[in-house]
Amino acid sequence: MAKKMAIIATKGTLDMAYPPFILASTAAALGYDVQVFFTFYGLQLLRKDLSNVMISPLANPAMPMPIPMPVMVQMLPGMESMATMMMKQKLKKHGVASLEELRDLCLEADVKFIACQMTVDLFEFDKSEFIDNVEYGGAATFMGFAGDTDICLFV
Amino acid sequence: MNFDKELNARGLSCPLPIVKTKKSLVDMTSGQVLKVISTDTGSVKDMAAFAEQTGNPLLSTVEENGEFIFYMQKK
Numbered sequence: 407m408a409k410k411m412a413i414i415a416t417k418g419t420l421d422m423a424y425p426p427f428i429l430a431s432t433a434a435a436l437g438y439d440v441q442v443f444f445t446f447y448g449l450q451l452l453r454k455d456l457s458n459v460m461i462s463p464l465a466n467p468a469m470p471m472p473i474p475m476p477v478m479v480q481m482l483p484g485m486e487s488m489a490t491m492m493m494k495q496k497l498k499k500h501g502v503a504s505l506e507e508l509r510d511l512c513l514e515a516d517v518k519f520i521a522c523q524m525t526v527d528l529f530e531f532d533k534s535e536f537i538d539n540v541e542y543g544g545a546a547t548f549m550g551f552a553g554d555t556d557i558c559l560f561v
Numbered sequence: 562m563n564f565d566k567e568l569n570a571r572g573l574s575c576p577l578p579i580v581k582t583k584k585s586l587v588d589m590t591s592g593q594v595l596k597v598i599s600t601d602t603g604s605v606k607d608m609a610a611f612a613e614q615t616g617n618p619l620l621s622t623v624e625e626n627g628e629f630i631f632y633m634q635k636k
Contacts, residue, residue, distance in 0.1 A: 432576040435583035436614050501574040501601070511580050 410555040412548070413442045417561060418450030420461040420493055420505075421469075426451070426561050427508035433557070434515035442512075443548040445522035448561075449529065452521055452536045456505050460490040513539050520548060562621060562632050564596040565589065571600045571628065578604045579611050582633065586617060589635045594620065597631040605629055 411433045415426040426448075430440045444452055450459055463469050464480045469489070479485070497504070503511070513519075523542045526533070533542075541547075552558050568585045570578040578599045585595055597608070605622060608631050612619035620632040 428576050431580050435576070435580045436611065501572040501577070503573075503577055508576075515580075515583075 408437055408439045409557075410439045410551070411441075411557040412552040412555045412559070413440075414548070414560045415442055415444045415448035415451060416446050418447030418459060420459050420490060422561065423451050423456075423459050423505050424502075424508070427505060427512055429559065430517045431508055431511045431515060434512065434517050438556075440512075440515075440517040441520060441548075441551045442517060443520045443522065443552075445525050449521060449525055449531060449536075451505070451509070452519060452540055454535060454537055456509075459505060460486050461493050462486045463489045509537075513537075562596075563594065564632060565593040567596045567598070569598055570604070571598055573599070574601050575603050575607065579607050582608070582611065582631075583615075586633070586635050591635055593635050595633045595635065597633065599629045599631070600627065601629075604631075608633070 411429070413426045413430060415423075417423070426442055430442050433440050450456075461469070462480075463471065463475060463485060464477065472492075494504075519537075519540045520543050521536065521540050523544055526542065566585060566589060568581055570581055573581070578597065578601055582595065582597055585597075589595060599608075608622065608629075609619055611617075612633060616636045618634045618636065620634055621630075623630050
């Protein structure tokens, strides 16, 4: 029987969007049966349009910057867009797949995406904003699969 | 070494060489050999791990001019 992996994706920033998709697509390639449960800000990763998934240098002291940047500068308007653009350029230069590409690879490999119904309602998300291949469920739905996995991660 | 199919994974980073290797193997038949060319240094360990976990034998790994060439046989 195939091994199983479950991931809970709770973050909606560019840096934290990568681990769930990288691990899910890799595990699927290795023959794992994979489910990802998206909740809270992780729901942003299920939107058809991922252009709002960004990275902020603010309160992110570990982010490598080309020049030292004081917090007072990081908070200026446009800094988030600039940091996001720079990060995307860097990812592209290093041959790292885009989020859209990784997400498509997951779907192609039959990774199952589950959106947390409670947080969809909480944030008043319109389901039409999400990609089609999403199931909706709650914590108990997730446990049904997660309880029987070999790897279970919270991102 | 003879091979039946080639995958050009030059310039791609983790996890793409592995994911694309898996996709390439899907429409091959048992015993056929896939040649993968990668420039990702991480792929050396990852291809060995992929082979071990999926049971597709990694026949050879060579480094040539900064490129890594793998020959993997479909199980």
